[in-house]
Amino acid sequence: MVTAALFSPFQLRGTTIPNRIAVAPMCQYSAQDGLVGDWHFAHLARFGLGGAGIVFVEATAVAPEGRITHGDVGLWAGEHVSPLRRITDFLRSQGSVPAIQLAHAGRKGSVQRPWHGSAPLAQERPGDGRKSLEHRCAQRPAGPAGLASSGGTRRRGAGRAPSILAP
Numbered sequence: 803m804v805t806a807a808l809f810s811p812f813q814l815r816g817t818t819i820p821n822r823i824a825v826a827p828m829c830q831y832s833a834q835d836g837l838v839g840d841w842h843f844a845h846l847a848r849f850g851l852g853g854a855g856i857v858f859v860e861a862t863a864v865a866p867e868g869r870i871t872h873g874d875v876g877l878w879a880g881e882h883v884s885p886l887r888r889i890t891d892f893l894r895s896q897g898s899v900p901a902i903q904l905a906h907a908g909r910k911g912s913v914q915r916p917w918h919g920s921a922p923l924a925q926e927r928p929g930d931g932r933k934s935l936e937h938r939c940a941q942r943p944a945g946p947a948g949l950a951s952s953g954g955t956r957r958r959g960a961g962r963a964p965s966i967l968a969p
């Protein structure tokens with residue numbers, strides 16, 4: 803019997819991935835202080851139930867100022883580990899290999915969530931309480947010169963990037 807390559811195992815050093823179906827990391831911008839919650843569990847667990855060979859946790863910031871938005875998943879403190887472990891344990895129980903994309907947004911950090919316009923937080927006009935809290939804790943982007951990126955995915959009408967973000 804011929805087995806389709808898609809469903810044949812793939813060896814990655816010491817790890818055997820049971821098939822070639824890989825779920826790419828997908829930012830949800832839904833974490834609280836970097837912590838994953840039920841949303842992330844449901845989002846990723848279903849790919850394990852579906853039999854994906856390897857499932858990537860979304861871009862996960864290694865430092866608070868390395869987040870694209872304040873809703874990014876983080877892994878800069880011990881408290882981040884346990885809720886991530888809940889996800890990876892479940893994926894393993896389904897035969898999937900859990901993986902993670904470690905990330906640092908550099909000069910593209912500290913912007914609004916995409917559905918708020920992706921404008922730099924330091925330029926955001928505080929609206930509701932949550933936004934103004936994020937506005938207050940916007941961090942100077944970590945890049946070669948501390949300059950915010952002027953690129954990005956801002957919607958038409960959203961604020962332009964300043965040359966330097968306030969700390």
Ligand SMILES: Cc1cc2nc3c(=O)[nH]c(=O)nc-3n(C[C@H](O)[C@H](O)[C@H](O)COP(=O)(O)O)c2cc1C
Pocket residue numbers: 826827828829830860861903
């Ligand atoms: C909702 C969503 C979130 C994404 N988040 C990330 C991410 O966290 N990291 C990343 O490298 N790419 C991210 N991407 C890009 C995907 O990983 C992938 O590269 C893109 O969807 C193209 O995949 P395809 O060539 O298989 O269609 C995201 C894509 C989508 C649709």
